[in-house]
Amino acid sequence: MSALPAKSVTKIVVGDQNDTTMNTKTSKSKCQWLRTYFSKWTGQHTALPPSATFFDCVVGFVSAFVSITILAVVHYQLLTSHDLVLFIASFGATAVLVYGLPLSPLAQPRSVVGGQVISAIIGCAVRVLFGTNGVTFVAAALAVSLALFVMQMTSTVHAPAGATALIVVISNTSFPWSGFQYVLMPVLSGSLILVFLAVVINNLVPTRHYPCHWW
Numbered sequence: 628m629s630a631l632p633a634k635s636v637t638k639i640v641v642g643d644q645n646d647t648t649m650n651t652k653t654s655k656s657k658c659q660w661l662r663t664y665f666s667k668w669t670g671q672h673t674a675l676p677p678s679a680t681f682f683d684c685v686v687g688f689v690s691a692f693v694s695i696t697i698l699a700v701v702h703y704q705l706l707t708s709h710d711l712v713l714f715i716a717s718f719g720a721t722a723v724l725v726y727g728l729p730l731s732p733l734a735q736p737r738s739v740v741g742g743q744v745i746s747a748i749i750g751c752a753v754r755v756l757f758g759t760n761g762v763t764f765v766a767a768a769l770a771v772s773l774a775l776f777v778m779q780m781t782s783t784v785h786a787p788a789g790a791t792a793l794i795v796v797i798s799n800t801s802f803p804w805s806g807f808q809y810v811l812m813p814v815l816s817g818s819l820i821l822v823f824l825a826v827v828i829n830n831l832v833p834t835r836h837y838p839c840h841w842w
Contacts, residue, residue, distance in 0.1 A: 679727075686832055690726040694824045695719065698817060712802075713813045715794055717743070718821060720787035725825040729837045733785055734825075737842050738778075740818045742785025746774035747814040750792035751806045763797060770796045 679687070695718070702714035721743070724734040732738060750770045757766040774792040778784045795802075795809050802808040822838075829837035 686835070687726045690825075690828045691722045693828065694722050694726075694821060697824065698820065701820075702813075711812060712800075712809075713817050713820075715791065715813050715817065717787040717790035717794065718813075718817055720790065721785070721818070721821055724785075724787070725821065725837070726829070729825070729829050729835060730839060732839075735838050735840055736822045737840070738783050738785040739822050740815070741781065741783030742778050742788035743791050743814050743818045744810060745777050745781065745783060746770075746785075746788035746792035747795065747810040748807075749774045749777060750795035751802075751809055753792075754796050754806055757796075766796045767793055 698714055698718060702712065706713050721739060724731060725739065728734055733742075753766050753770040753773070757763075757769075770792040771789050774789055775784075778788065791814060795806065825837055829835045
């Protein structure tokens with residue numbers, strides 16, 4: 628066999644060296660990405676926000692107690708006999724926000740009402756789309772993720788609203804109007820009542836001001 632020309636040998640050696648160098652750089656890049664990624668798990672080590680005062684805790688307790696009691700009384704004493712609903716689990720989380728963190732963007736009326744209604748509409752639409760044909764896990768995931776997407780796009784993010792979208796998808800309760808009565812009652816009606824109560828009750832406390840903005 629004839630020997631390869633010197634230039635060809637040089638090209639092969641240089642090519643192998645380049646491949647080795649690229650592989651080394653790729654490995655280092657992957658290791659750096661992994662180190663950076665897992666370093667985020669340790670947190671930013673920022674200072675904790677100040678704890679709520681005892682007075683704020685008492686105000687939050689009384690406010691949430693009064694609001695949820697009013698909703699529960701209307702629901703159980705007035706509406707249940709007419710097959711109407713005004714009480715869903717996500718309203719408990721809404722109460723925590725509007726009384727525990729009344730200055731939070733997530734607790735403002737735009738987010739409370741807008742986020743809840745948007746999520747209810749999406750949840751009802753997903754339920755109509757998927758029905759009850761055994762793909763509840765897909766419907767549940769789609770309802771929550773799509774609700775979050777639309778809330779972010781419309782600046783109406785309200786954490787409890789994710790549960791509002793999920794509730795209608797996984798619930799065994801059937802609402803009239805192909806399920807869309809859920810949007811008006813309990814979601815819209817209950818959200819408006821909670822915002823009204825939050826405005827009345829929060830502003831009774833001299834150190835509180837709610838809302839920061841309406842829209």
